[in-house]
Amino acid sequence: MANRKENRKENRKENRKENRNASPGEAIQEEISVSVIMPAYRCAATIGQAIDSALAQDVPLEVIVLDDQSPDELDKVLRRYQADGRVRCVRNERNLGAAASRNRGVKLARGRYVAFLDADDWWAEGKLKAQLTRIEQTHTVLCATARELVKPDGRLTGHVIGVREKITYRSLLLHNCINCSSVLLRTEVAREFPMQHEDSHEDYIAWLSILKKYGQAVGIDEPLLKYRLSSSGKSGNKLKSAGMTYRAYRYAGFGVLPAACLFCAYAVNGIFKYSKAFLRR
Numbered sequence: 001m002a003n004r005k006e007n008r009k010e011n012r013k014e015n016r017k018e019n020r021n022a023s024p025g026e027a028i029q030e031e032i033s034v035s036v037i038m039p040a041y042r043c044a045a046t047i048g049q050a051i052d053s054a055l056a057q058d059v060p061l062e063v064i065v066l067d068d069q070s071p072d073e074l075d076k077v078l079r080r081y082q083a084d085g086r087v088r089c090v091r092n093e094r095n096l097g098a099a100a101s102r103n104r105g106v107k108l109a110r111g112r113y114v115a116f117l118d119a120d121d122w123w124a125e126g127k128l129k130a131q132l133t134r135i136e137q138t139h140t141v142l143c144a145t146a147r148e149l150v151k152p153d154g155r156l157t158g159h160v161i162g163v164r165e166k167i168t169y170r171s172l173l174l175h176n177c178i179n180c181s182s183v184l185l186r187t188e189v190a191r192e193f194p195m196q197h198e199d200s201h202e203d204y205i206a207w208l209s210i211l212k213k214y215g216q217a218v219g220i221d222e223p224l225l226k227y228r229l230s231s232s233g234k235s236g237n238k239l240k241s242a243g244m245t246y247r248a249y250r251y252a253g254f255g256v257l258p259a260a261c262l263f264c265a266y267a268v269n270g271i272f273k274y275s276k277a278f279l280r281r
Contacts, residue, residue: 031060032060032061032062032110032111032112033059033060033061033111033112033113033128033132034057034059034060034061034062034111034112034113034114034115034128034132034184035061035062035064035105035106035108035109035110035111035113035114035115035187036054036061036062036063036064036114036115036116036117037064037066037102037105037106037109037114037115037116037117038050038051038054038063038064038065038066038105038116038117038118038119039066039068039098039101039102039105039118039119040065040066040067040068040070040074040101040119041067041068041069041070041095041098041119042070042071042072043070043072043074043119043120044070044072044073044074044076044077045072046119046120046154046228047065047074047077047078047119047120048077048080049122049154050117050118050119050120050121050122051063051065051081051087052122053117053122053123053124053125054115054117054123055084055086055087056123056125057123057125057126057127057128057129058125058126058128058129059128059129059132061086061111061128062086062087062088062109062110062111063081063086063087063088064088064090064105064108064109065078065087065088065089065090065119066090066092066096066101066102066104066105067089067090067091067092068092068095068096068097068098068101069091069092069094069095088108090104090105090108092104097198098118098198098202099195099196099197099198099202099203100195100198102116102195103194103195106187106190106191106194107191109187109190111187112186112187113132113135113184113185113186113187114184114185114186114187114190115128115131115183115184115185116180116181116183116185116203117181118180118181120228120230121150121181121225121226121227121228122225122226123224123225123226124223124224124225124226126224127145127224127225128184130145130220130222130224131143131145131184131220131224132184134218134220135184135218138218140214140216140217140218141185141186141189141210141214141217142178142183142184142185142186142189142207142210142211142214142217142218143183143184143185143217143218143219143220144163144167144177144178144179144182144183144184144217144218144219144220145163145182145219145220145221145222145223145224145225146160146161146162146163146182146219146220146221146222146223146224146225147160147161147179147181147182147223147224147225147226147227148160148161148223148225148226148227149161149227149229150226150227150228150229151228151229152228152229152230154228156226160223161177161179161227162177162221163177163178163182163219163220163221164177164219164221165218165219165220165221166216166217166218166219167211167216167217167218167219168211168215168216169208169211169212169215169216172207172208172211172217173208173262173265174262174265174266174269175265175266175269176201176204176207176245176266177219178203178204178207178217178219179225179227180203181225181227182224182225183203183207185210189210189214193206193209193210194206196251197247197248197251199244199247200244200245200247200248200251201241201244201245201248202248204245204248205248205251205252208248208252209252242263242267245263245266246259246260246263249262249263
């Protein structure tokens with residue numbers, strides 16, 4: 001018995017030595033803390049910055065890129081990362097959409113946590129380490145951060161949209177302060193609540209379901225996410241986004257009248273959110 005314990009200790013020591021001596025892409029599988037999930041479609045011009053910002057994080061991680069049948073030169077960009085064992089590129093057999101691609105990435109994840117990052121956004125250094133510290137200190141399952149808005153050409157605007165330090169189910173119903181590219185989430189929880197209903201804000205539905213069960217999430221009110229504005233994204237067309245928000249409440253189980261009331265509160269909060277961000281300058 002004592003010999004088995006000693007052998008296990010020696011094996012752990014050897015694994016730690018191997019990781020210290022290995023290149024970033026050679027870290028052993030069991031040491032992965034975070035699996036970064038990145039759907040990729042028509043993003044050849046921006047995905048390099050997103051991947052580089054993930055690889056620059058000072059935590060053991062893997063980056064899972066889900067090529068969703070992208071018609072551009074994405075494969076040419078991804079070839080730059082072939083030698084880095086931390087980057088795994090998976091091509092969908094057909095176009096699945098962002099939600100289903102994220103769900104596939106979560107199923108493939110080897111880390112204790114997953115972090116979502118859209119291919120046109122990027123992270124500041126130290127983001128994941130700060131989130132790991134906060135989520136483990138508070139014994140919660142989800143951590144989000146504030147975000148700085150970025151113009152489509154990549155220029156920083158200086159406009160920051162903050163996040164509450166404690167996010168409850170009730171507060172989230174009135175205002176979705178959790179941006180998908182800012183999220184760090186326990187892997188088993190992400191598998192428990194996959195993203196569904198891509199005709200609405202599928203990530204918002206997932207956050208609501210998670211907080212309804214687990215009580216609250218935590219936030220770091222620092223702009224550790226650089227969020228690129230786009231007229232072609234779901235949030236770019238405000239009228240379309242409004243309809244998706246209403247549908248999200250319906251999918252979350254609310255009737256027509258309660259969903260309408262929640263949507264009105266959401267709209268007021270949205271106006272306040274963006275007004276506050278621009279007044280901060």
